[in-house]
Amino acid sequence: MFIITPVGRVISFAVKNITRNAWIGLATVLVLVLALLSVNVLVGVNALASSAVTILEKKIDVSVYFKPETPNAILDQARSYMASIPQVERVTIMTAEEALTAFTERHKNEPTILDALNELEENPLGATMVIKARKTTDYPFLMENLNNPQFSFAIENKTYDDHSIAIQQVEQIADSVRYFGLILTLIFAIFSALIVYNAIRVAIYTQREEIGIMRLVGASNAFVRLPLILDAIFFAILSLAIAAGLVALIISFGEPYLVSFYDGEDPGLKSYFVDNLLPLIIAQGMAIIIIVSLSSWAAVGRYLKK
Amino acid sequence: MIDLQNISKIYGSDVHGLRDINLSIEPGEFVCIVGTSGAGKTTLAKLLIAEERPTRGKISIGGWDITRIKKRDIPYLRRQIGVVFQDFKLLKQKTVWENVAFALEVSGETNRRIRETVPHVLKVVGLEQKAHRFPHQISGGEQQRVVIARALVHRPKILLADEPTGNLDTINTADVIQVLKKINDFGSTVVLVTHNREVVNELRSRVITLADGRIISDKKHGKYLIQS
Numbered sequence: 449m450f451i452i453t454p455v456g457r458v459i460s461f462a463v464k465n466i467t468r469n470a471w472i473g474l475a476t477v478l479v480l481v482l483a484l485l486s487v488n489v490l491v492g493v494n495a496l497a498s499s500a501v502t503i504l505e506k507k508i509d510v511s512v513y514f515k516p517e518t519p520n521a522i523l524d525q526a527r528s529y530m531a532s533i534p535q536v537e538r539v540t541i542m543t544a545e546e547a548l549t550a551f552t553e554r555h556k557n558e559p560t561i562l563d564a565l566n567e568l569e570e571n572p573l574g575a576t577m578v579i580k581a582r583k584t585t586d587y588p589f590l591m592e593n594l595n596n597p598q599f600s601f602a603i604e605n606k607t608y609d610d611h612s613i614a615i616q617q618v619e620q621i622a623d624s625v626r627y628f629g630l631i632l633t634l635i636f637a638i639f640s641a642l643i644v645y646n647a648i649r650v651a652i653y654t655q656r657e658e659i660g661i662m663r664l665v666g667a668s669n670a671f672v673r674l675p676l677i678l679d680a681i682f683f684a685i686l687s688l689a690i691a692a693g694l695v696a697l698i699i700s701f702g703e704p705y706l707v708s709f710y711d712g713e714d715p716g717l718k719s720y721f722v723d724n725l726l727p728l729i730i731a732q733g734m735a736i737i738i739i740v741s742l743s744s745w746a747a748v749g750r751y752l753k754k
Numbered sequence: 755m756i757d758l759q760n761i762s763k764i765y766g767s768d769v770h771g772l773r774d775i776n777l778s779i780e781p782g783e784f785v786c787i788v789g790t791s792g793a794g795k796t797t798l799a800k801l802l803i804a805e806e807r808p809t810r811g812k813i814s815i816g817g818w819d820i821t822r823i824k825k826r827d828i829p830y831l832r833r834q835i836g837v838v839f840q841d842f843k844l845l846k847q848k849t850v851w852e853n854v855a856f857a858l859e860v861s862g863e864t865n866r867r868i869r870e871t872v873p874h875v876l877k878v879v880g881l882e883q884k885a886h887r888f889p890h891q892i893s894g895g896e897q898q899r900v901v902i903a904r905a906l907v908h909r910p911k912i913l914l915a916d917e918p919t920g921n922l923d924t925i926n927t928a929d930v931i932q933v934l935k936k937i938n939d940f941g942s943t944v945v946l947v948t949h950n951r952e953v954v955n956e957l958r959s960r961v962i963t964l965a966d967g968r969i970i971s972d973k974k975h976g977k978y979l980i981q982s
Binding site for chain 1: 825826829830832833837843845856857859860861862904905907908
């Protein structure tokens with residue numbers, strides 16, 4: 449046998465419960481908001497770490513400086529050879545003239561350097577080849593390939609800006625934050641479940657007379673249980689909305705301060721949350737609703753067994 | 755209608771609430787169950803509404819074996835047995851009308867059925883003029899009549915009243931008993947658990963006397979036998 453309970457009446461009983469126990473509801477919402485904020489801190493740290501790693505990875509390349517007298521044929525040969533290696537993402541060549549223009553532009557406000565340059569009859573700079581690898585781990589292999597005797601004799605100098613240590617450090621910090629964040633999130637999840645459990649127990653206690661009469665006059669267990677579970681779900685949804693608002697506020701005010709840590713580049717926090725808004729809300733909403741539903745189910749169940 | 759076979763209820767290991775009770779109540783009967791405190795009257799009432807389960811024996815109500823009734827079926831049983839208690843169990847913040855309607859609301863009845871049923875049962879108990887008063891604005895007897903009205907909304911075949919006059923004065927007691935008789939006249943079976951000698955002797959209905967968890971007397975037109 450199954451009792452079909454009109455949804456409207458269950459909702460009306462749930463609304464009455466909320467208004468009667470507003471303060472307990474407020475405390476519950478506060479703890480749920482803290483739990484959700486801790487989860488979002490974890491998500492934010494992940495986004496910031498991955499953004500930092502991407503920025504650092506972008507900065508890694510190999511610059512090969514050729515001797516000034518190197519013929520274009522050798523430069524073309526070097527570029528073709530390096531570009532043919534599958535691990536290479538991009539090879540760009542800056543001719544001696546382009547290098548001189550760039551150098552002059554870079555030092556346009558430094559007359560001493562420009563005067564010294566003018567003293568020279570010929571362009572002292574050679575062509576530069578910049579090589580970008582697909583993966584940061586491929587650079588040692590590419591450096592070896594630059595020893596090709598077909599063009600290695602023309603190379604004056606090579607620089608390899610190795611940011612791998614910085615990347616490792618960022619990843620280590622992010623791992624630690626993730627680890628402690630996960631513990632914090634678990635603690636808050638347990639707190640949330642316990643707080644909701646107790647809030648529902650208190651709600652039952654304040655309405656024990658009414659619930660007792662409900663059972664006496666033939667209310668089904670579902671009718672006793674559903675309004676209280678709906679209350680918990682309402683608290684969860686309200687908490688989700690408040691947490692989302694707070695996260696948006698924190699990002700709007702906080703992100704500009706992070707730009708300086710990212711060498712003037714976009715830390716990508718806002719764009720990460722905007723791009724993943726729906727999955728984040730669905731995942732966190734589902735998780736918090738499942739937690740509160742189970743804990744309120746258990747709280748009412750314990751009472752109904754009496 | 756109500757059939758108890760070899761019912762015993764033992765609390766803990768050796769506290770006997772009821773001992774080997776055999777009892778049959780026919781449809782339309784008015785039965786008084788009497789006895790001193792601790793005789794087993796309330797235990798019997800609790801077994802009938804499945805608030806407790808017997809240790810041994812079998813209970814059937816309208817052919818339905820409720821001895822090992824499932825929890826999910828208890829609400830259906832309670833809609834078939836109207837229950838009236840000594841302590842009223844009315845919701846103070848609700849009016850008479852709302853208290854009666856509450857039993858239908860929580861059972862998932864439609865608003866239309868509620869609007870039809872509530873005035874009808876309030877008329878049966880004579881409270882149609884006080885429908886919008888709150889419990890504290892009416893007398894004890896009237897409060898008990900509200901409880902009876904609430905018990906009647908599901909049109910139960912059985913009305914179980916456990917000490918309904920325990921908190922009432924003589925005049926209010928008479929009012930409540932009149933209402934119970936009226937309900938019995940409509941065809942419902944009434945089981946009245948009481949230790950009120952005057953009520954029992956005036957009713958001159960079937961009287962089952964309990965002592966120490968046993969039936970010591972079952973008379974068709976009995977009197978209150980116990981010495982207070």
